[in-house]
Amino acid sequence: MDKSGGAYWKATLGLLTKILIVWFMVSFGAGILFADWLNNIHLGGYPVGFWFAQQGSIYVFVALIFIYAKKMGEIDRKFDVHEE
Amino acid sequence: MDLQATIYLAVGASFALYIAIAIWARAGSTSEFYVAGGGVGPRINGMATAADWMSAASFISMAGLISNMGYGGGLFLMGWTGGYVLLALLLAPYLRKFGKFTVPQFIGDRYYSKTASTVAVVCLLTASLTYVIGQMTGVGVAFSRFLGVSNETGIYVGMGIVFVYAVLGGMKGITYTQVAQYVVLIFAYTVPAIFISMHLTGNPIPQLGLGSDLVAGDMSLLQKLDSVVVDLGFGQYTTTTDGSTLNMFVYTLSLMIGTAGLPHVIMRFFTVPTVAAARSSAGWALVFIAILYTTAPAVAAMAKLNLHTTVNTAVATSGDLYAVESSIKAEARPEWMNRWEKTGLLKFEDKNGDGRIQYYNDKTENPEVIAKAEAAGWKGNELTVNPDIIVLANPEIALLPNWVIALVAAGGLAAALSTAAGLLLAISSAISHDLVKGVFNPKISEKNELMAGKVAMAFSILVAGYLGLNPPGFAAGTVALAFGIAASSLFPAIMMGIFSKKMNKEGAIAGMLAGLLITLFYVFAHKGLFFIKGTEYLDLIGGPNPFFGITPEAFGAVGALFNFIVAFVVDKFTKEPPEHIQHLVESVRTPRGSKAVDGSHAH
Numbered sequence: 001m002d003k004s005g006g007a008y009w010k011a012t013l014g015l016l017t018k019i020l021i022v023w024f025m026v027s028f029g030a031g032i033l034f035a036d037w038l039n040n041i042h043l044g045g046y047p048v049g050f051w052f053a054q055q056g057s058i059y060v061f062v063a064l065i066f067i068y069a070k071k072m073g074e075i076d077r078k079f080d081v082h083e084e
Numbered sequence: 085m086d087l088q089a090t091i092y093l094a095v096g097a098s099f100a101l102y103i104a105i106a107i108w109a110r111a112g113s114t115s116e117f118y119v120a121g122g123g124v125g126p127r128i129n130g131m132a133t134a135a136d137w138m139s140a141a142s143f144i145s146m147a148g149l150i151s152n153m154g155y156g157g158g159l160f161l162m163g164w165t166g167g168y169v170l171l172a173l174l175l176a177p178y179l180r181k182f183g184k185f186t187v188p189q190f191i192g193d194r195y196y197s198k199t200a201s202t203v204a205v206v207c208l209l210t211a212s213l214t215y216v217i218g219q220m221t222g223v224g225v226a227f228s229r230f231l232g233v234s235n236e237t238g239i240y241v242g243m244g245i246v247f248v249y250a251v252l253g254g255m256k257g258i259t260y261t262q263v264a265q266y267v268v269l270i271f272a273y274t275v276p277a278i279f280i281s282m283h284l285t286g287n288p289i290p291q292l293g294l295g296s297d298l299v300a301g302d303m304s305l306l307q308k309l310d311s312v313v314v315d316l317g318f319g320q321y322t323t324t325t326d327g328s329t330l331n332m333f334v335y336t337l338s339l340m341i342g343t344a345g346l347p348h349v350i351m352r353f354f355t356v357p358t359v360a361a362a363r364s365s366a367g368w369a370l371v372f373i374a375i376l377y378t379t380a381p382a383v384a385a386m387a388k389l390n391l392h393t394t395v396n397t398a399v400a401t402s403g404d405l406y407a408v409e410s411s412i413k414a415e416a417r418p419e420w421m422n423r424w425e426k427t428g429l430l431k432f433e434d435k436n437g438d439g440r441i442q443y444y445n446d447k448t449e450n451p452e453v454i455a456k457a458e459a460a461g462w463k464g465n466e467l468t469v470n471p472d473i474i475v476l477a478n479p480e481i482a483l484l485p486n487w488v489i490a491l492v493a494a495g496g497l498a499a500a501l502s503t504a505a506g507l508l509l510a511i512s513s514a515i516s517h518d519l520v521k522g523v524f525n526p527k528i529s530e531k532n533e534l535m536a537g538k539v540a541m542a543f544s545i546l547v548a549g550y551l552g553l554n555p556p557g558f559a560a561g562t563v564a565l566a567f568g569i570a571a572s573s574l575f576p577a578i579m580m581g582i583f584s585k586k587m588n589k590e591g592a593i594a595g596m597l598a599g600l601l602i603t604l605f606y607v608f609a610h611k612g613l614f615f616i617k618g619t620e621y622l623d624l625i626g627g628p629n630p631f632f633g634i635t636p637e638a639f640g641a642v643g644a645l646f647n648f649i650v651a652f653v654v655d656k657f658t659k660e661p662p663e664h665i666q667h668l669v670e671s672v673r674t675p676r677g678s679k680a681v682d683g684s685h686a687h
Contacts, residue, residue, distance in 0.1 A: 005670055012673070016173050023169045027162045032333050035155070039323060045304025046295040050322040053158030054150070054381040055291060058165045058374050065172045065367035072177075072363055081674040083358050 008079040015071050019064050027057040087486045091230050094490035095497060098268050099245055102261045102501075106249030109257045114530055114683055117254030117537050118185040118513050122681045124259055124355040130368025132259045133352045135266035135498070136506035137164075137343075137369070138376060139215075140222025141563060143269060143499035147478075148471025150384035154313075156325035156332060157384065161377055163336045165370060167343025172366030175344060175575075176353040178582045178672050180362035185354065185683045187347040187510075187574065188518040194581040194672075195589040196665055198523060203596050205514050207573040208347045212507045212514075213551070215346075215566040216544075219504035220552025226500060229427060229476060230493035236553060242501060243549040250505050251541050255355060258505045265498035270375055272495020276479045276488050277379045280386050283482060290382035301402060309389050312399055316392070317448030317457070321385065328633050335638035342567030342640050345575030348503075348510035359675035387474045390481050394418065395443045395467060406460040411440040420480035429470035429477075436463035443467040508548060512540035517683060533683075564637040565607055572599035572643025580651060585669045587651065590658040595651025603643035610636040 030038055035049030043051055076082035085093075111117040124132070142164070150157030182190050188208060192201025220239055227238025249257040274290070281293030285305055297304050303311075309321045318324075325332055343349065352369075353362045393399040395417075398410035414434060424430040432441060444457065446465040476496070479488045516537040521528050528536065573596045580587040580595070610628060613619040622628055629635050634642060671677065 005674065009673055019169070019173060023166065027166050027336065028333060031158060031162055032329060032336065036323065044292075044295040045297060045306050047306070047322050050155050050158075050306070051295070053155060054161055055294075055378055057162050058370075058378055061165050061169050062367065062370050062374055064169055065370055066364070068173055069360070069363035069367055073360060076360075076675055081676045083360060083675050083678055 008075070008081055011075050011079065012072070015068065015075065019068050022060065023064055026052060026060045031057050085486070087489060088232065090486045090490040091493050094487070094494040095231065098264075098494045098498060101264050102245060103248055105260045105264055106252050106257045109249075109253045109260045111252070111254040111256045111534070114185075114517075114534050114537065115681070116256045117534055118354070118509075118517065118683065119351075119681045120254075120256040120259045120355045122355060123357050126356055126361040126365035127368050128263060129259070129352060129356050129361075129365045130370075131266045131372050132262035132355075133349065133365070133369035134372035134376075135262040135269065135502035136352055137349055137373060137503070138269065138499055139503035140219055140226070140496065140500035142376065142380075143273065143496055144222065144226070144472050144475050147380045147383040147387070148474035150381055151388045151474045152471050153326055154319060154321040154324040156327075157381070159332050159336045160339065161381065163339025164343055165373060165377055166336070167340040168366055168370040168373070170340055170344040170575075171349070171353075172363060172370075174579055174582070175350060176366050177359045177362045177675070179350060179578070180353050180356065180681075181359050181675060181678050182672050183354075183679055183681045185351075185681060186513050186517050187350055187578070188514055189522065189683075191574075191577055191581065191592070192518070192522065194665065194668065195577075195587075195592045196662065197589040197593065200577075200589055200593050200596075201518055201522060203593055204574065204577065205518050207569055207596065207600060208514050209511060211346065211566040211569040211574070212348060212510045213547070214569075215348075215563060216504055216507040216511070216548045217551045218563050219500050219507065220548050222500040223497065223504070224552060225472075226493065226496040230490075230496075239549055239552045242497070242504070242552075243545055246501060246505050246508065247542065247545050250508055250545070251538050254537065254541070255351075255509055258509055259355060261505065262502045265502040266372060268491075268498040269495040269502075270372070272491045272493075272498070273376050273383075273475075274379055275491060276482065276484055277383050277386075279484050279488070280390070280478070280482045281382060284386055284389070290386070291378045294382040294385055300400060305389065306385065309385055312389070312392050312405070314450075315405055315453070316443070317445035317450055317453035321388070327635060327638075330632060331629075331634055331638055334634050334641050338571050338638050338640035338642075338644075339567060341575050341644050342571035345570035345573075345578070346566070347514075347570070347574065348506040350578075351510060351513070352506070354681050357680075359678045383478060384474065387478050387481060391469065392443070394421075394481065395441050406456045406462075408438075408440075408460070411438075411442050414439050414441055417441065420477055423480070424473060424477050429473050431468040433466055433468075435466050436461055441466055504548065508541060508544045511544045512537055515540040515544070521683070568603045568607060568637075568640040568643060569600060571640030572603040572647055573597075576644050576647040576651065580648070582669065582672060585666045586655065586660050588655055588658055588661045591651040591653075591655030594654040595647040598650035599643040599647030602646045603639055606631065606639045606643075607636045 031053035038049035039047035041048045188201045188204035191204040223242035224235040224238040228235045249261050277290040278288050281290040282288045285293040285296040286299050287293040287296045314320050356362050356365050395412055396410050398405045442462045520536050577592050577596050609621050609625050
């Protein structure tokens with residue numbers, strides 16, 4: 001396996017891209033651009049577009065940061081650049 | 085015990101706690117003063133970051149804004165939390181690995197230029213000073229509302245408290261007081277919300293209550309609210325936005341980028357021991373922030389419904405809102421309304437002289453509403469409600485016990501004080517570390533630098549206090565400016581410093597200046613040169629919001645885009661950074677070899 005700095009950085013950028021896509025989809029996507037359309041669906045008493053804008057995206061943001069921290073830890077160890 | 089005594093007790097007890105912590109956590113070295121010794125755990129740092137971040141505006145004003153704006157208020161919620169994803173992914177861990185005390189120091193070292201770090205210091209000082217004015221006025225407001233003292237006395241007491249723990253303890257004292265302040269403010273925010281949610285929906289968790297059915301009647305809370313406000317001529321709560329969808333999009337993005345670029349938030353991540361801790365600490369910070377930020381929309385909607393229910397009896401019975409006896413009699417209005425009328429935050433004016441309070445949107449274009457109001461003999465809206473009331477008077481609107489009201493007072497003060505302290509540290513460390521040590525006197529001893537830091541802190545408190553006492557007429561517009569500056573100048577410069585090895589000093593400096601100037605140009609066009617009334621120059625740029633209808637508050641992201649473009653163009657035509665800088669970037673990108681944060685300027 002290629003353990004160079006270049007490969008490590010590529011793996012990092014790959015992870016960042018994936019996470020930022022989700023980050024964008026929940027807030028700008030579900031919360032703003034598609035909110036009207038999603039409001040036709042209901043989650044309990046919440047119209048779904050409204051829920052994403054005022055609740056859902058925040059929950060997803062929290063999850064994203066912890067997933068990022070965990071996955072970065074794995075990448076660090078895989079490329080042997082983790083802290084002792 | 086009466087209300088006033090209970091409030092004094094709650095606020096006094098919280099202040100005694102902060103001072104006790106300050107005495108326990110004195111700073112003896114520059115490392116303790118700037119970064120709390122660098123050994124703060126990720127959860128503790130997350131909690132301190134949350135208190136640092138959540139200001140008087142978050143605590144007092146945000147729910148009210150959402151209450152007024154409805155769905156569109158989501159831009160504050162998403163913007164001020166989504167920024168933490170950017171901070172965690174793009175900045176915090178790398179700046180921690182870089183391992184220095186301040187943000188301008190990163191920019192100065194990475195772009196091998198004192199000019200670059202000085203530009204960063206100017207951006208930092210402008211952003212932080214404008215931001216701190218709002219906190220000091222917030223302290224004054226909270227004191228005068230709750231303790232019955234004058235604004236001035238409130239600000240002096242606030243300055244005194246911050247002085248004790250910020251000057252004595254630096255980042256170390258601030259960190260541990262912020263943890264205590266977080267606990268106070270989060271209780272103060274959630275306890276009334278739980279009561280109200282329980283009362284309205286039977287569900288004690290406000291986040292679930294907002295999506296539940298009402299106890300009275302068979303409708304969901306949001307359906308009910310939608311139908312009431314639409315019937316009274318307001319925009320439908322769950323769908324209405326102030327501006328265009330594009331503006332909401334760009335505004336949200338600007339707040340996110342601005343959040344990630346605010347130096348007083350970034351520097352909290354220099355206090356954790358490792359790169360891995362910086363990553364998870366951002367997650368913990370957002371957990372603690374999310375508790376308040378997901379409660380706020382529930383408070384917003386529930387308080388709005390409560391307010392309508394209070395002034396119009398037909399809301400509860402689902403009767404005719406326009407029937408004569410539906411509007412409550414002015415003389416029968418609840419005691420809390422009288423109390424808040426004295427502060428000017430609530431105004432009642434009997435326009436049609438019927439002795440009853442009519443609360444509706446008289447500027448509506450809905451012909452049905454206009455016809456109904458006319459038929460009922462309504463002559464315009466008679467109740468003006470300042471958005472800040474939604475949180476401040478919320479416990480009273482819901483008829484909660486005195487100790488809850490006292491808790492809200494202590495919470496509002498905790499929110500304002502914790503943010504003010506964080507900002508003051510960012511300001512004083514930029515002065516003592518980046519200017520005094522970095523530019524004027526690089527040979528200064530550790531002991532003298534610590535002294536310089538404390539003097540700078542004392543001086544910053546005096547300046548902030550002065551500005552709080554004599555708020556320039558533009559206080560309200562300044563927070564938007566702070567975000568605009570952070571978004572358009574600092575965020576892009578830091579991000580390019582990490583993600584582009586080839587970005588050189590010419591590109592970075594040109595980019596920061598371009599982003600900063602275009603943002604200032606756009607904001608000043610709307611609000612006046614340096615916010616001086618009468619110096620607006622909207623004609624010059626073609627009327628208000630000429631850039632695709634983007635409002636000046638939302639412009640930071642556009643400024644950031646300019647920054648990136650200018651930086652890359654200038655970079656193309658100037659020579660690439662020296663070899664050792666490219667190695668520096670490589671070392672910043674990998675966690676191994678992270679060491680304790682220190683302040684040396686050598687590279």
